[in-house]
Amino acid sequence: MNAISHRGDVYPDRCLRFPALPVADLAGTSFKHEHLNAILTESSLSGFFEVHAENYMGAGGPPHQALERIHRDHPVSLHGVCMSIGGPEPLDRAHLARFRALVERYEPALVSEHLAWSTHETTYFNDLLPLPYTQATLAHVCEHIDEVQDAIGRRILIENPSTYVAFASSTMSETDFIRAITRRTGCGLLLDVNNVFVSATNHGYAALDYLSNFPLGEVGEIHLAGHAEQSDDEGERLLIDSHDGPVADAVWKLYEIVISRCGRIPTLIEWDSKIPAWPILRAEAAAAQAILDRFTSARAVGDGHAA
Amino acid sequence: MLLDYPTEEKSKPSFAAVFAQGLTDPARATPVDVVGPRGKAAIKRYNVYRNNVTVSLINALAATYPAVQRITGVEFFRAMARFHVRATPPTSPLLFEYGRNFPAFIEAYEHAQDMPWLADTARIERAWLDAYHAADAPPLSPDVLAAVPSDRLGNIVFTAHPAARIVRSVYPAVAIFAMNRVEGPITPLQSDAAEDALITRTDMEVAVRVLPSGGAAFLRTLIDGGTLAAAAATAVAETPSFDLPANIAGMIDAGVFTTIHLGDRT
Numbered sequence: 001m002n003a004i005s006h007r008g009d010v011y012p013d014r015c016l017r018f019p020a021l022p023v024a025d026l027a028g029t030s031f032k033h034e035h036l037n038a039i040l041t042e043s044s045l046s047g048f049f050e051v052h053a054e055n056y057m058g059a060g061g062p063p064h065q066a067l068e069r070i071h072r073d074h075p076v077s078l079h080g081v082c083m084s085i086g087g088p089e090p091l092d093r094a095h096l097a098r099f100r101a102l103v104e105r106y107e108p109a110l111v112s113e114h115l116a117w118s119t120h121e122t123t124y125f126n127d128l129l130p131l132p133y134t135q136a137t138l139a140h141v142c143e144h145i146d147e148v149q150d151a152i153g154r155r156i157l158i159e160n161p162s163t164y165v166a167f168a169s170s171t172m173s174e175t176d177f178i179r180a181i182t183r184r185t186g187c188g189l190l191l192d193v194n195n196v197f198v199s200a201t202n203h204g205y206a207a208l209d210y211l212s213n214f215p216l217g218e219v220g221e222i223h224l225a226g227h228a229e230q231s232d233d234e235g236e237r238l239l240i241d242s243h244d245g246p247v248a249d250a251v252w253k254l255y256e257i258v259i260s261r262c263g264r265i266p267t268l269i270e271w272d273s274k275i276p277a278w279p280i281l282r283a284e285a286a287a288a289q290a291i292l293d294r295f296t297s298a299r300a301v302g303d304g305h306a307a
Numbered sequence: 308m309l310l311d312y313p314t315e316e317k318s319k320p321s322f323a324a325v326f327a328q329g330l331t332d333p334a335r336a337t338p339v340d341v342v343g344p345r346g347k348a349a350i351k352r353y354n355v356y357r358n359n360v361t362v363s364l365i366n367a368l369a370a371t372y373p374a375v376q377r378i379t380g381v382e383f384f385r386a387m388a389r390f391h392v393r394a395t396p397p398t399s400p401l402l403f404e405y406g407r408n409f410p411a412f413i414e415a416y417e418h419a420q421d422m423p424w425l426a427d428t429a430r431i432e433r434a435w436l437d438a439y440h441a442a443d444a445p446p447l448s449p450d451v452l453a454a455v456p457s458d459r460l461g462n463i464v465f466t467a468h469p470a471a472r473i474v475r476s477v478y479p480a481v482a483i484f485a486m487n488r489v490e491g492p493i494t495p496l497q498s499d500a501a502e503d504a505l506i507t508r509t510d511m512e513v514a515v516r517v518l519p520s521g522g523a524a525f526l527r528t529l530i531d532g533g534t535l536a537a538a539a540a541t542a543v544a545e546t547p548s549f550d551l552p553a554n555i556a557g558m559i560d561a562g563v564f565t566t567i568h569l570g571d572r573t
Contacts, residue, residue: 054400054401054402057401058401058403058439058440058441059440059441059442059443059469060440060441060442060443060444060469061438061439061440061441061443061470061508061511062439062511063440064443065511081400082400084400087323088321088322088323089321089323092400095400117323118400119400120323120324120326120327121324121327122398123327123331123396123397123398124396124397124398124399124400125327125330125331125360125396126359126360126363126364126367126397126400126402127356127359127360127363129323129326129327129356130326130356131322131323132322132340137322164352164353164355164356165341165342165343165349165352165353165356166341166342166343166344166349167322167340167341167342168339168340168341168342169322169340202344202352203344204344204345205344230351230355231351232343232347232348232351232352233343233347233348233349233350233351233352234343234347234348238351238352238355240355
């Protein structure tokens with residue numbers, strides 16, 4: 001249990017069990033403990049719930065009790081926030097072991113992490129920090145994804161970042177970098193449509209161009225969230241990925257375009273600060289579900305998306 | 308003097324090392340490799356990350372130490388927390404582990420010297436969060452202890468419950484903690500009693516109790532693996548009026564231990 005197993009050891013018996021509840025075609029929300037009682041009074045709630053893995057890395061207590069309760073009735077998505085996959089240093093093995101233990105305990109329908117870094121040397125910065133896109137960083141990121149997938153014995157979804165800066169040293173576009181990751185590691189993607197809109201605004205390109213270059217066939221989950229607005233040094237709009245409000249209209253439009261092209265993809269409403277009452281969050285998820293329900297499951301009939 | 312180019316090239320810091328340096332140091336300039344699009348500047352852009360790092364870590368401390376923040380006021384707390392974040396950023400990605408040194412920092416913090424009870428209040432809040440996340444375990448049943456023959460009682464040693472914590476204080480720290488973990492108006496505290504805190508969680512609710520006189524010395528000895536006889540002797544040495552039966556009943560009721568075994572069996 002303590003060593004990191006190779007894929008061949010793990011796949012056959014333990015980790016490839018199907019999750020208890022399917023997540024396909026569903027919209028879901030972030031799971032916040034203050035909503036637990038309201039969620040439990042719902043009589044016919046079909047959505048899934050996503051949690052930040054790190055919040056459940058304590059040994060016991062109320063967090064695990066709440067997640068066990070939710071897990072009984074709903075599919076769970078495990079979203080890692082601080083694996084630091086995008087950093088140049090080796091992954092934290094203790095952290096990886098904790099992550100693996102959560103995957104085994106909760107059998108999540110979806111497992112994801114970020115194309116970002118958050119730890120350098122011994123300091124944890126508690127933010128999703130950006131990386132230059134070069135052959136050298138690509139090699140590190142792919143090694144790290146291989147290591148995570150080997151450890152948990154299943155495919156992970158990697159999320160496109162929202163960024164405020166670029167690096168002069170970058171030699172490829174973000175979409176080329178992400179495509180190369182999927183080809184080399186076999187990982188899937190978590191498409192955060194709000195991040196696409198935030199980054200497109202911040203870096204002055206068209207979100208639709210980004211999406212047309214994005215390997216949509218590998219997307220296993222979509223994130224939608226609210227953003228905040230600041231200004232850059234030139235006094236122009238700089239969007240902040242704040243997760244503290246409703247999804248913007250422009251992001252809903254982009255989302256509809258993605259679903260119309262790809263068919264149904266599990267979709268999560270992320271809301272992590274200034275958390276509203278449960279009915280407001282539920283209504284956002286219902287809006288996503290309504291869009292999903294308008295489109296037939298293009299993937300189920302096999303339309304050539306699977307690259 | 309020759310310039311040692313190859314070595315310099317080899318030891319070139321990574322992009323992350325360069326990016327990280329300024330995140331908790333506002334005096335540093337934006338790294339030269341960090342740019343805006345189409346020749347735009349990146350000072351405010353890089354500052355978004357600086358702000359995210361510092362503000363989110365201050366928020367993490369505020370979430371762990373709400374009573375301290377209520378006592379000091381938000382502005383005082385955030386200024387104090389900012390110093391701590393810059394001096395001692397987290398080393399673990401688990402935010403509920405962050406701020407373990409914050410009580411000691413508060414104790415030494417120049418502007419908090421007129422609130423000498425603040426550090427002990429923080430220690431109770433830290434213990435509260437540790438108890439909240441501790442492993443689940445059933446507490447010791449009173450029947451188990453009752454079944455031990457009286458001539459063996461002195462040699463019993465106990466296994467502490469994963470959630471059990473003790474915080475000793477020469478201030479009324481438990482009263483200060485309790486009155487500041489609730490909403491509503493602050494009522495003045497008329498007490499200068501020393502209060503040792505016992506923090507436990509036998510199910511899902513963390514409980515904070517005031518220990519009777521001698522209780523902290525007694526439980527510390529037991530938690531550290533000492534026998535019941537040794538613990539009682541330590542407690543009596545500190546508090547001659549130490550009430551052994553009442554303290555045993557209290558510790559069973561609070562769920563400080565999970566199992567017992569006989570210390571004389573080797």
